[in-house]
Amino acid sequence: MSRRDIYYWKCDRPAAFHGTQIRGAADAEIEQQLGEALQRHFVTQVVELSTGIGQGNHLTWDARVAGQAMFLRVENGPEKDGQLAVESALLARVREAGVMTPRVYACDASRSRVPFAWQAMERIFDPDLNHWFKQGRIDVPRIAFGIGEAVAKWQTIKLPGFGILDESMCGYHATYADYFHLRLDQHLTFLVTRGFLTQSQSDEIRGEIENHQSLLQLDTGCFVHKDLALWNILGSESEISAFIDFDDAISGDPMDDLSLLACFHDDAFLRRAFEGYQSIRAFPPDYLRRFWLHLLRNMIVKSVIRVGAGYFDRDDGFFLISSGTSGQSLREFTHSRLGLALQGLRNSSSIDILRP
The missing domain is CATH 3.30.200.20 (Phosphorylase Kinase; domain 1)
Structure with a gap:
């Protein structure tokens, strides 16, 4: 297919x-x-x-x-x-x-x-970095900086088209906006139907995305991992051994992968990742609003997965749930992060609003 x-x-x-x-x-x-x-x-x-x-x-x-x-x-x-x-x-x-x-x-x-x-x-014998993160043993400044460096490096890979790649390494879509809007209505409708969002919240999200259509006008796409998270990185407490799980990769926007880190982490983590990125390449124009726009889109997707797959019913043995917390904590965090993404996009906020 x-x-x-x-x-x-x-x-x-x-x-x-x-x-x-x-x-x-x-x-x-x-x-x-x-x-x-x-x-x-x-x-x-x-x-x-x-x-x-x-x-x-x-x-x-x-x-x-x-x-x-x-x-x-x-x-x-x-x-x-x-x-x-x-x-x-x-x-x-x-x-x-x-x-x-x-x-x-x-x-x-x-x-x-x-x-x-x-x-x-x-086979790389190091565990994923989430193993160390959940134990509170990860060297956040060093690891986050290294992740930012890696994102900047793989963005040297330019891919024709936009979105998910076919077997010739070409994105299926002629414009980035076409890909960004793909299934957006279905995702929001699902979240409303399942009671995760109200209809007014869904309408507010749609309206704010519509207000920032100009940010989706990309001439070319760069390589985007699209599932960047600590469980897709192997290593020790302070060193990265390898990045894994690239099967969701797309041709897309330079701020997308950095926004994925914000689906899980706070401003201190993001600040170091930004520094790592900027040690290799400069941010694109309007990088902050593009960061928030993509965080909003990614949090919509993660909300759909978490609701649909029953993640909020799991305990802290599940990789997404922090030690000593519950699925309800994950639900509250997901709601909060979705709201912060919307606020950040509307106000072009600094990443300080991600502070715990």
Whole structure:
């Protein structure tokens, strides 16, 4: 299938929220088929698989293939698209831009021999940075600066078109505004229908986006990770080992990825990320309003996912929920951050309003 009509895969895919629910043991049949596929591809009988700890919308395994440590991801959704192959190519492009990513050893999104897409990549043994963040052990100034540097580096990658990328690395949309508005009405209607927003709040958000249409007039798009968060970065308390999970990447706006950090973090974190970015490249014109506009759009999407996938019913064992808090705390934070994004856009506020 084509992702032309998708703004963000987790909530817009035909099998909405597939893979976002809590799963039990990995499917034994898939594991057997995956092992056989690895044996065929690497021409070896020595394949050991154990269930991985990935927290995204893929099934994951740790593996040793002929003695080589690997990390395996499987996409088994009913849409049967080839995005894992696109992401594999993007990982190499980002690494060429000077940002650390895992190497992909093999990928098969054809579904010609098994009924799912799979990807075998370098296994990096460091945990994701959210592991350290939830323990209060992360070196925020150092890590946030490094993230900002990485965003600036991968923005050297220019991509034709806008939005989600097809298999030729071209965005599906002719204008950035077309992509930005994709499914916006459906997302807001969903949040109203599910009682997360009132109709007046939804109308206010629509109106403020309409007031800032000029910010969406981009001549060219740059590479945007589109799921930038600590659980998609591996490393120690103070060092980044690799950025992962690029399968939601788009051709878009330079402030989009930085705004994604603001979906989770405060002004101190953002200030250091901004400094890291500016150590490599200058901010674009109107960067502050563009930052708030994209934070607003991203918080709408995250609200849809969190409501639709039942994240507000989880406890602090869930990766998105801070230690010692609850799903209700996540709900309150999501509401608050959506409101701050709207306020920031309307007033061109400084990032100080993100202060706890």
